[in-house]
Amino acid sequence: MPRIEGKSGDGVQAVNLALSIIEHLAREQRAVGVTTLAQALGTTKSRIHRHLQTLVQEGYIVQPVDSDRYACGPRLVALGRAVSDSLDLAHVAADPLLELRDALGHSAVVSQITPDGMRVLATVPGRSAIEIGVRSGSMLSFHSSAQGKAALAFSSAEFRARVLRSKLQVFTQHTIVSPEALAAELDKVRAQGWATAPNETGIGLNTLAAPIFDSTGAVCGTVGIVDMVQFIAGTPSEDQRARTMAAAQRVSRALGHGAL
Amino acid sequence: MPRIEGKSGDGVQAVNLALSIIEHLAREQRAVGVTTLAQALGTTKSRIHRHLQTLVQEGYIVQPVDSDRYACGPRLVALGRAVSDSLDLAHVAADPLLELRDALGHSAVVSQITPDGMRVLATVPGRSAIEIGVRSGSMLSFHSSAQGKAALAFSSAEFRARVLRSKLQVFTQHTIVSPEALAAELDKVRAQGWATAPNETGIGLNTLAAPIFDSTGAVCGTVGIVDMVQFIAGTPSEDQRARTMAAAQRVSRALGHGAL
DNA sequence: TTCTAATGTATCGCTGTACGAAACAGCATT
DNA sequence: AATGCTGTTTCGTACAGCGATACATTAGAA
Numbered sequence: 121m122p123r124i125e126g127k128s129g130d131g132v133q134a135v136n137l138a139l140s141i142i143e144h145l146a147r148e149q150r151a152v153g154v155t156t157l158a159q160a161l162g163t164t165k166s167r168i169h170r171h172l173q174t175l176v177q178e179g180y181i182v183q184p185v186d187s188d189r190y191a192c193g194p195r196l197v198a199l200g201r202a203v204s205d206s207l208d209l210a211h212v213a214a215d216p217l218l219e220l221r222d223a224l225g226h227s228a229v230v231s232q233i234t235p236d237g238m239r240v241l242a243t244v245p246g247r248s249a250i251e252i253g254v255r256s257g258s259m260l261s262f263h264s265s266a267q268g269k270a271a272l273a274f275s276s277a278e279f280r281a282r283v284l285r286s287k288l289q290v291f292t293q294h295t296i297v298s299p300e301a302l303a304a305e306l307d308k309v310r311a312q313g314w315a316t317a318p319n320e321t322g323i324g325l326n327t328l329a330a331p332i333f334d335s336t337g338a339v340c341g342t343v344g345i346v347d348m349v350q351f352i353a354g355t356p357s358e359d360q361r362a363r364t365m366a367a368a369q370r371v372s373r374a375l376g377h378g379a380l
Numbered sequence: 381m382p383r384i385e386g387k388s389g390d391g392v393q394a395v396n397l398a399l400s401i402i403e404h405l406a407r408e409q410r411a412v413g414v415t416t417l418a419q420a421l422g423t424t425k426s427r428i429h430r431h432l433q434t435l436v437q438e439g440y441i442v443q444p445v446d447s448d449r450y451a452c453g454p455r456l457v458a459l460g461r462a463v464s465d466s467l468d469l470a471h472v473a474a475d476p477l478l479e480l481r482d483a484l485g486h487s488a489v490v491s492q493i494t495p496d497g498m499r500v501l502a503t504v505p506g507r508s509a510i511e512i513g514v515r516s517g518s519m520l521s522f523h524s525s526a527q528g529k530a531a532l533a534f535s536s537a538e539f540r541a542r543v544l545r546s547k548l549q550v551f552t553q554h555t556i557v558s559p560e561a562l563a564a565e566l567d568k569v570r571a572q573g574w575a576t577a578p579n580e581t582g583i584g585l586n587t588l589a590a591p592i593f594d595s596t597g598a599v600c601g602t603v604g605i606v607d608m609v610q611f612i613a614g615t616p617s618e619d620q621r622a623r624t625m626a627a628a629q630r631v632s633r634a635l636g637h638g639a640l
Numbered sequence: 641t642t643c644t645a646a647t648g649t650a651t652c653g654c655t656g657t658a659c660g661a662a663a664c665a666g667c668a669t670t
Numbered sequence: 671a672a673t674g675c676t677g678t679t680t681c682g683t684a685c686a687g688c689g690a691t692a693c694a695t696t697a698g699a700a
Contacts, residue, residue, distance in 0.1 A: 131434030132687070134394035134658070139438050146459050149466040154677055164660055169678065174391030178399050179639070184475075188677055192463040194636030197595045199406050200460015203452040206409040215444075335457045376454030376461075379439070392658070394687070414648055424689055429649065448648050448695095643700075650693070658686075664679065670672085 137163065138171050142180060142192065151189035204376070209332070209341050210241040212374040216343065216367040217244045223363050226345040226352065227253035229327075230371070231260065231267045233275070233341055238267040246347060252325070253346050263288045263302055264295045266317040266327035267342045273309035274331045274339040280306065294319040314361055318354045326352040328360055330368035335376030343368040397423065398431050402440060402452065411449035464636070469592070469601050470501040472634040476603065476627040477504045483623050486605040486612065487513035489587070490631070491520065491527045493535070493601055498527040506607060512585070513606050523548045523562050524555045526577040526587035527602045533569035534591045534599040540566065554579040574621055578614045586612040588620055590628035595636030603628040 140161050145152060154172065158165045172190050175181040182193035213230040221228040227246035231238040238260040243253050254260070262268035262283045272280055284299045296302045309315040318326040329344030345352065345364055352360060372378070400421050405412060414432065418425045432450050435441040442453035473490040481488040487506035491498040498520040503513050514520070522528035522543045532540055544559045556562045569575040578586040589604030605612065605624055612620060632638070 131437050132394050132398070132431055134392050134686085135398040135431060135434050136438065138392070138395040138398065139440065142459070146462040146466075149462070155675085165677080166660065166662095166679085167658080170658075171392055171395060174395045177391050178396065180399065182634075192466065194463075194467060194595060194634060195639045197460040197464040197467065197636045198639035199402070200457040200463070201595060202406040202409070203454075203460070204457040206406075206452065207454060207457065335454060335461060374454060376457040379455045379458035394658085415646085425648080426650090426689060426691095427687080430687075433649095641700105643698105645696100645698085647696070648694085651691085652689105655688080656686100657684105657688095659684080660681105662680090665677085667674105667676075669674080 134171070137161070137167065138175060141168065141171055141175065142196070145181065145190065145192045146196070148191075151184050151187060151191035153189045157190075204335065207375055209371070209375070213242065213332075213341075213343065213371045216370045216374075217242065220244075220343065220345065220363060220367045221246060224345060224360060226347040226360075228367075229254055229267070229329075229342075229344045229346055230332075231271075231329075231342050231344070233271045233339060234259075237261050238265060238271060238342065240267075241341070243346075246345075248347065248351075250348075252348060254327075260321070261289060261291075263297075264291045264317065264320045266315045266320075266329035267344055269306060269309050269315040269317065270329040270331050270342045270344070271339050273306040273315065274333070276338075291321060292319055292323055294323075296320070313365055314356075316352070316354055316356060318349050318352075324348055326354070328352055328356045328364050330365040332368050332375070333372045333377045335379065337377065340375070343371055394431070397421070397427065398435060401428065401431055401435065402456070405441065405450065405452045406456070408451075411444050411447055411451040413449045417450075464595065467635055469631070469635070473502065473592075473601075473603065473631045476630045476634075477502065480504075480603065480605060480623060480627045481506060484605060484620060486607040486620075488627075489514055489527070489589075489602075489604045489606055490592075491531075491589075491602050491604070493531045493599060494519075497521050498525060498531060498602065500527075501601070503606075506605075508607065508611075510608075512608060514587075520581070521549065521551075523557075524551045524577065524580045526575045526580075526589035527604055529566060529569050529577065530575035530589040530591045530602045530604070531599050533566040533575065534593070536598075551581060552579055552583055554583075556580070573625055574616075576612070576614055576616060578609050578612075584608055586614070588612055588616045588624050590625040592628050592635070593632045593637040595639065597637065600635070601631075603631055 144160055154165050154169050158168045179195045180193055181190050183190055209232050217228040217230055221244045225247045228244045229240060230242050231240045240254050240256050240258050243256050246252060260267050262272045288297045290297055314330045316326055316328050326349045327344050327346045329342040331339045332341045334340040404420060414425050414429050418428045439453055439455040441450050443450055469492050477488040477490055481504045485507045488504045489500060490502050491500050500514050500516050500518050503516050506512060520527050522532045548557045550557055574590045576586055576588050586609045587604050587606045589602040591599045592601045594600040
């Protein structure tokens with residue numbers, strides 16, 4: 121006899137239901153009764169009840185004292201915590217970075233935001249004859265790198281203001297040193313979703329960077345490509361922009377951005 | 381035929397296995413193969429494989445690219461996040477607070493740590509004739525309240541040092557104003573697990589407070605009892621101390637402290 | 641290469657688990 | 671008392687999920 125299963129095609133249906141229950145309760149953010157759950161998930165009370173008992177037994181669901189309703193328990197937050205610890209940026213970015221390099225040929229870089237600047241976590245060397253790139257582990261300033269501008273543009277207003285007030289060190293004659301000019305540049309970056317820094321970090325070099333967001337929705341780093349200015353223009357090609365932003369989005373998703 | 385079930389007595393066994401898989405992967409913090417999982421959980425490969433497919437389909441488990449192993453996915457961190465948002469201190473503390481008042485008769489209070497002091501979230505009035513207590517929503521200083529000292533004693537060394545360096549305002553002649561004396565007091569509080577502040581906030585009043593910890597292990601607030609000094613001594617009774625600390629621990633557990 | 645020994649994945653008939661309907665048990669209102 | 675809600679329990683039965691076995695890939699050894 122063929123599968124009927126209303127929810128999601130196939131799979132172990134008992135598990136599907138259990139997960140649906142947990143998800144529903146997590147979304148509700150409050151205790152819900154058996155009947156309500158049964159209606160919401162389109163099944164019977166007995167099924168829901170049996171599953172709730174299982175989940176309570178395991179500690180994933182709890183019953184608030186003096187209540188016969190059910191809500192998500194603290195064990196789920198501990199679980200999420202354990203998982204998020206294992207999802208480090210350098211690791212989940214490894215593959216998108218490789219694909220980005222393979223698609224475009226430029227060096228690819230992932231960086232992480234810190235209070236003092238952008239830390240370069242990992243790089244994948246480009247395919248040009250001359251080796252171009254930033255050293256893994258090095259620190260980039262917020263105002264003179266594509267990575268810094270991409271991250272700063274999507275940071276909180278307070279953090280952005282603090283950086284704008286700080287001393288903006290000069291690296292080349294193209295480095296933006298005026299707070300007003302930098303603020304305007306950041307507005308542009310936020311609108312377009314990517315940043316470049318032609319000749320700002322070093323003469324002849326350019327970087328294209330796009331922001332990465334974590335599961336809380338906060339910016340936590342960037343994905344970028346690095347090469348000579350003749351290969352990455354101040355306004356990069358459609359292909360370069362699309363692929364870099366797509367790679368960044370892919371990393372964001374892998375970190376849990378937009379899940380649930 | 382009777383239940384045999386190796387894992388945890390009863391419940392929907394398919395769900396039990398699925399949860400065991402997730403937990404195991406979360407604990408491992410890395411990708412694990414089907415065979416290894418089957419051995420670790422004491423079951424067959426086919427069962428594990430079928431369940432993994434279900435979990436992957438739902439997005440809770442992912443397969444790292446170019447790998448046939450399995451690891452926890454970002455959806456779990458989003459889930460944990462959603463749950464932790466619903467576990468606010470005032471809410472989970474409500475019941476332990478009531479029980480504490482019922483057991484001892486004193487006013488019971490839950491407070492939350494903030495950068496500027498301890499915020500009183502909720503109180504349960506005591507059973508004495510005269511109404512004693514702190515107003516809900518009010519702010520208590522770190523150095524002149526049992527709540528502040530209980531929280532500060534278990535805070536990070538940096539945070540503690542910052543408070544010790546700040547101006548210690550005088551409230552009564554019993555307020556501790558010397559940083560050295562306060563540091564010594566905090567060491568004592570940390571050793572014993574509770575704090576009192578007889579006549580420090582106001583003459584004739586005393587509070588007994590014990591720290592609450594969240595799922596990350598950080599102190600996030602206190603549970604306390606408030607009454608006249610003749611009812612709560614500088615060194616409270618064994619019963620008062622035990623019940624207050626037990627209530628605090630209960631709240632900690634409800635917040636996910638020590639889970640997983 | 642070819643063999644071996646791992647791995648993950650797919651298949652399939654049997655069985656005992658998880659299912660649904662319906663009865664039960666509290667607890668409010670009416 | 672009767673009614674309408676809850677959550678909980680029961681029970682016979684269908685079919686979901688089980689394990690053994692076979693298949694598909696890979697990696698290393700001979």
